[in-house]
Amino acid sequence: MLKHLLQCLSPKPTITMLLKPTFNLSPYILKTLITTTKFRSLKPLNHRIITQFPFSTATDDGGSILTTTHYSSVTNQQYPHLQMSGKAEKRARRESPSGKLLYLLGRCSKDNDTNEALRLYEDALNDNVPLNVEHYNKLLYLCSASDSELCLKRGFEIYNDMDNSNVVPNEATFTTMARLAANKEDPEMAFDLVKRMKERCGISPRLRSYVPALSGFCKKGLADKAYEVDCYMVENGVVAEEAELGMLLRVSVEGKRVDKVYEMLHRLRSSVRQVSEDTAALIEDWFRCDIAESVGAVKWDVGKVKEAVVKGGGGWHGVGWLGNGKWQVTRTEMDESGVCKTCGEKLVSVDIDPLETDNFASSLSTLACQRETRADFLQFQEWLQKFGPFDAVVDGANLAHIKSCQFDFNQLKNAVNLTRRLSPSKRLPLVILHSGRVKSLKNKPTLQQWRESGALYVTPQGSNDDWYWLYAAISSKCLLVTNDEMRDHLFALLGTSFFPRWKEKHQVRLSVTREGLKFHMPPPYSNVIQESEHGSWHIPTVTGDDFETRRQWVCANRIKH
The missing domain is CATH 3.40.50.11980 (Rossmann fold)
Incomplete structure (x- = not known):
């Protein structure tokens, strides 16, 4: 059949199209038909990429046909008379070697099968299958999710291959590489990747992009470097959530950075409101530690504090730690009017502008x-x-x-x-x-x-x-x-x-x-971290909802002598 088709072809092939997709033909025959004068296009130009498939360059050697297989991208821009329907185009892309590889890598990702993904990658390199950023991202993700030193090494090698192939990385690429750097216990590299993403490539990092660097610095107890990452996040409009603020709070508590502990409590107040059990336990640890006893003003301007409370809408002042001495830290509840059952402090309803x-x-x-x-x-x-x-x-x-x-x-x-x-x-x-x-x-x-x-x-x-x-x-x-x-x-x-x-x-x-x-009815007080004019703190947790069960609060106030 193939020989018969070749004998029917014009000596000077011109660009043509198939009026209907012919996926039952072999890739070589399909390629041959596309480039003959046998079928003429009757449809307008469409510049979308059609597909990638293997085709053979044929030469006649004494009546026998010799072919060399390689992969080629066929586009309507290259072949002005070629057009396929959107559905046929998607199917062709899906059934191309690149499409099949992407599907198999997706299966490996779902099954967490890094070894099989790396084998597929090696086979693709040997067969000259074109790879795009999606292929590389799936491979890098699998390497970043593995504990193996080999996978860690292969991840960096694959990233270098991607760079040498001039494949443009995206946010997912940089984020995954930052995770690989964190797995290597190199948060500095992870932070450099985020900065490169923003400053050299013009890609806006997401919150997840910063987490490897932030987590790495916090685990190493490098508080100043963690604050640097946090500052970079703020400058780029990325808002830290409870997990990230929890890391910063922990490194501040462990480093006895009292001003930063105060800052993180207020950031939790403004963005998280009710805290998880892990965060609540960390806050309790802070108020029970020795350094917390000695922190706070003995005398303060009462008028200034009241003015700050009014300006902030109620429930906090932000002036700084007030009072000194040991803290009494307990789990408690509020009564229906918002009075703490432990210390008697009445919580307020924070105004909305x-x-x-x-x-x-x-x-x-x-x-x-x-x-x-x-x-x-x-x-x-x-x-x-x-x-x-x-x-x-x-x-x-x-x-x-x-x-x-x-x-x-x-x-x-x-x-x-x-x-x-x-x-x-x-x-x-x-x-x-x-x-x-x-x-x-x-x-x-x-x-x-x-x-x-x-x-x-x-x-x-x-x-x-x-x-x-x-x-x-x-x-x-x-x-x-x-x-x-x-x-x-x-x-x-x-x-x-x-x-x-x-x-x-x-x-x-x-x-x-x-x-x-x-x-x-809505409670007469706000379920949010509250700092009183006297320096006491009340932190609501996610345990309870005041609908079926009473919400649990952390109450921290100075023990009166």
């Missing part, structure tokens, strides 16, 4: 318009301007499912009536329901009453009603009645700065008791 709320509502609107059908959400905002603001917003679907998996409209109706009683004006709350929940004829009278009162908004087909009830509550600056924990990917988009504070002060939850539905 109204301007901050308005800015967040604007950002939420922009995000919702990107995620939802823009026209639908803009129509909702117009409706809200006409009928709002409200004293409360009800997440209809959530409250109708409190007791069971079945949608219980009567339960929702009861919750709406109870919420109405919370309103100073006894106005109905805004009920948000999806279009699929308003079709029952049995519920029509109540739904019609809510509609006529301007208290019902039905979200359109295909929408996510979370965007609607959340925006309504934030823009109205009112209570939000829902048991939704608001922890999924949608709420993760909202960040950890403003939203947790707003949620804490505005979310009303319900539970079912023998007497009926019971409201759980």
Whole structure:
């Protein structure tokens, strides 16, 4: 068949295309057909890469055909008359040697099979299979995840091969190499890689990029170098999370860097709020250590401290350690009014700037318009301007499912009536329901009453009603009645700065008791690290939620003599 095809070819082949993908043909025949005049293109130019496949250069030696196999990239830019459909193009790329290798490396990564990945890599080099940054990243990741000295060595060799092949690295490449450097116990190299990523390659490092260097310096007790990494993160707009702040706190405690311990506690207050058990234990260790006893001002300007508390919105002053002497450190709870059951200190509710709320509502609107059908959400905002603001917003679907998996409209109706009683004006709350929940004829009278009162908004087909009830509550600056924990990917988009504070002060939850539905109002104090005007500290943990079980706090105050 191949010989017959070659005899039919023009002596001067021109660029052509196959009108339909012919994956049942061998790669050589496919290549041959592509470069003949037998098939003419009838489709416009497309510059996307089609595929990579082996083809043979044929020579006629006394009637026999001699071929030499190598790999080539075929593009529509190289062959102006060649075009494949998007689906065919993806299939061709997937079935190319490079595509098959990428798939196999992915399997190795999933199975954590570094040895097999390295074998595949050697075979690919021997067969001259083209490699791209994705291939190298998978190989480097596997090497970084291994404890073997050989894998560590091979990781650096593969990175050098990548550099010599002029393959451009990306953020994942540098991050993985930083992990390899950390495994080599060389945090300085890990930090240099991050700086190279930013300063030479113009790639913005992510938080994960800094962790190998930061962790490496902290493990070695090199506090100043750890602070240098932290400073570089701040300069580049990367916000440390609890794990990173915990590393910095530990190296500060171990190094007796009292000012840095104070700084890290306040950074935990502003960005983490409730701390994990590991962080809580570390904080307890600090307050119990000898150095903590001797740190703090004996006399201070009371007026200055009060002024700082007011300026910060309450709950902290940031002036520095106050008082001296041994600390009493205990685990405790707050009563319903926010009074510590151990020391009697009353916690405060930290203010939220109204301007901050308005800015967040604007950002939420922009995000919702990107995620939802823009026209639908803009129509909702117009409706809200006409009928709002409200004293409360009800997440209809959530409250109708409190007791069971079945949608219980009567339960929702009861919750709406109870919420109405919370309103100073006894106005109905805004009920948000999806279009699929308003079709029952049995519920029509109540739904019609809510509609006529301007208290019902039905979200359109295909929408996510979370965007609607959340925006309504934030823009109205009112209570939000829902048991939704608001922890999924949608709420993760909202960040950890403003939203947790707003949620804490505005979310009303319900539970079912023998007497009926019971409201759980927002606490009259903020569940956040608080520093009193007298120098005592209260640190909330993630243990407990004040809904089913009382939240656990670390109470640290000076022992009075």
